[in-house]
Amino acid sequence: xxxxxxxxxxxxxxxxxxxxxxxxxxxxxxxxxxxxxxxxxxxxxxxxxxxxxxxxxxxxxxxxxxxxxxxxxxxxxxxxxxxxxxxxxxxxxxxxxxxxxxxxxxxxxxxxxxxxxxxxxxxxxxxxxxxxxxxxxxxxxxxxxxxxxxxxxxxxxxxxxxxxxxxxxxxxxxxxxxxxxxxxxxxxxxxxxxxxxxxxxxxxxxxxxxxxxxxxxxxxxxxxxxxxxxxxxxxxxxxxxxxxxxxxxxxxxxxxxxxxxxxxxxxxxxxxxxxxxxxxxxxxxxxxxx
Numbered sequence: 001x002x003x004x005x006x007x008x009x010x011x012x013x014x015x016x017x018x019x020x021x022x023x024x025x026x027x028x029x030x031x032x033x034x035x036x037x038x039x040x041x042x043x044x045x046x047x048x049x050x051x052x053x054x055x056x057x058x059x060x061x062x063x064x065x066x067x068x069x070x071x072x073x074x075x076x077x078x079x080x081x082x083x084x085x086x087x088x089x090x091x092x093x094x095x096x097x098x099x100x101x102x103x104x105x106x107x108x109x110x111x112x113x114x115x116x117x118x119x120x121x122x123x124x125x126x127x128x129x130x131x132x133x134x135x136x137x138x139x140x141x142x143x144x145x146x147x148x149x150x151x152x153x154x155x156x157x158x159x160x161x162x163x164x165x166x167x168x169x170x171x172x173x174x175x176x177x178x179x180x181x182x183x184x185x186x187x188x189x190x191x192x193x194x195x196x197x198x199x200x201x202x203x204x205x206x207x208x209x210x211x212x213x214x215x216x217x218x219x220x221x222x223x224x225x226x227x228x229x230x231x232x233x234x235x236x237x238x239x240x241x242x243x244x245x246x247x248x249x250x251x252x253x254x255x256x257x258x259x260x261x262x263x264x265x266x267x268x269x270x271x272x273x274x275x276x277x278x279x280x281x282x283x284x285x286x287x288x289x290x
Contacts, residue, residue, distance in 0.1 A: 021270065023290045024231060024251050028067035029282040035060065037278035040151075040207050040262030042092040048264075050276060050284070051092065056084040057104070059092075064266070067286045069274070078102070080133045086120060091151035091207060093163045098154065099138070099184040100124035101163055105149030117143035117150035119165075121184045138184070145189040147172050153208035154180075155217060155236060162196055164210070166219065170203035175217070175239070201245045202232060207262040211270070216248065220263045220275075229253040229260040229275070258282075265289075 032038070035052030042049045048069060051059040057078035062069035078086035091103035100122045108114040119141040126136035143150040148169035155164040155177065162177040176198040178189060186194050204222040211218065215237055221230040231251045238246035258279040266272040266286075273287045 020249050021233065021251065021289055022249070024253060024273070025288045025290075026253065026255065026275075026285050027288045028286040030068050030284050031281045032062075032069065032071070032284045034071075035283070038261060038276045038283045039089055039278070040091060041264045041274050041276050042094060043264045043266065043274075044094050045096075048274070049092070051089045053088045057086040057089045059089070069284055074128070074131075076127050076131050078133060080137060085133055085137075086118075090149060091153060091165070093152035093154045093180075094124065095154045095161060098161055098180050101152045101180070101183070103143075103150040103152045103165065105151070105168070107149075115146070115148050117146040117148075119143050119150055119152055119163075119183070119189070139186075141183060141186050142188040145176060145195055147174065151205070151207050152178075153210055155208075155210045156212060156215075157197065157236060157240065164208055164217065166201060166205040166208055168203075168205055170225070173201045173203050173205065174198050175201050175205075175208075175219075175245070177240075197240045199239045199243050199245060201234075201239075204230070206260060209264055211265070213268070218263065219245070220260060222260060223252060226259045227257055229256050231263065263287075 036054035038050055038052045040051050048062045049059050059076040061072050061074040063072055086104045088106055089102055090105040093101040102120045102122055104118045106116040108116055121139040123136040147167040150165045152163050152165050154161055163180050164177050166175045167173040177196045178194050179196050182193045205219050207220040209218040217234050217236045219232040223230045233248040235246040258277045261276050261278050263275045271289050275285045275287055277283050
């Protein structure tokens, strides 16, 4: 009986520790150049990386000064033998002890019905040292399981880490979990053992963000194709169990009509974050979150 009480108290304390996020407000907008169309933001151990599709795909490093991000003169060009390889980066799956993956989503027709999606396994430290992919490209994986594009992000499910990705379109959208230990050497995501679990989700997912200590996955979305901001908070475990997204909350930011591309929380307190868009102006935005 005592052990049962301990379990119940533990479960209740977990859920009570998560305060449902009710508002996300833009408190500062800035224009950052030299990224092309910004495609996302990755925050790793306090370091902030923005990535985009300039004349070649690239990643640049910034630091937060007040409410603004300031470039610190570190750039990684996603080229191989001086040729543009990851020309449209759409996600960086980073975990300290696991392989690093970068996604590339390429629209092959204007209707958006034909896509080529590729996931690259990267020597992340080597890429930061040399600033290019030469000698740092470990594997190229055809994401042929995808429906529309790929946007890798690490998530944890049942005490194991997986690479999650999602589709962008408005039909048959899924979040899929890939096993990184198999993915890192696979040639395609349809290979045996790569796909572990999946569930259906709402449309226009541009990127993903994992709230590690809450078991919550944030779908960073557009409300309509290529326009308006939406953040959908889903319970990952319930979503996998049911086969469809289990929504905790949806927050729309209607003051902006541009294309939201990426988002990351700035700290574990979940009270501030950075949202990026593909616009030429005001493409980087600090949010106050409550």
